[in-house]
Amino acid sequence: xxxxxxxxxxxxxxxxxxxxxxxxxxxxxxxxxxxxxxxxxxxxxxxxxxxxxxxxxxxxxxxxxxxxxxxxxxxxxxxxxxxxxxxxxxxxxxxxxxxxxxxxxxxxxxxxxxxxxxxxxxxxxxxxxxxxxxxxxxxxxxxxxx
Numbered sequence: 001x002x003x004x005x006x007x008x009x010x011x012x013x014x015x016x017x018x019x020x021x022x023x024x025x026x027x028x029x030x031x032x033x034x035x036x037x038x039x040x041x042x043x044x045x046x047x048x049x050x051x052x053x054x055x056x057x058x059x060x061x062x063x064x065x066x067x068x069x070x071x072x073x074x075x076x077x078x079x080x081x082x083x084x085x086x087x088x089x090x091x092x093x094x095x096x097x098x099x100x101x102x103x104x105x106x107x108x109x110x111x112x113x114x115x116x117x118x119x120x121x122x123x124x125x126x127x128x129x130x131x132x133x134x135x136x137x138x139x140x141x142x143x144x145x146x
Contacts, residue, residue: 030115039109117145
């Protein structure tokens with residue numbers, strides 16, 4: 001489901017990540033009553049593609065695949081009055097740049113809990129599985145633990 005605003009997207013992302021961490025801790029059998037979790041994530045404004053109305057120059061268009069934005073392109077700024085697309089998603093010949101892989105970095109910080117590297121790896125794997133299966137997040141790389 002696409003969020004209505006960047007604030008909604010931020011709140012939703014934090015909620016889903018927090019839920020995934022709690023589920024992962026439970027699955028791994030970890031009790032961490034004093035654990036504090038902070039999420040560093042900045043959502044971007046991504047527009048849907050429309051065929052009836054002009055899309056303003058500079059607009060970021062996304063391709064949605066299995067519930068996640070997987071590619072983005074921009075409406076060329078040379079079209080000052082915007083571009084009206086004949087099909088969606090538009091090809092780059094319709095006034096947009098070439099679609100490129102879309103990735104976002106999300107950092108999750110844990111305070112108030114320490115464990116072995118093995119347990120952190122188990123927690124990270126469980127978080128990845130929950131975010132992928134339950135919340136339809138798409139991972140392009142593995143989870144890094146610092």
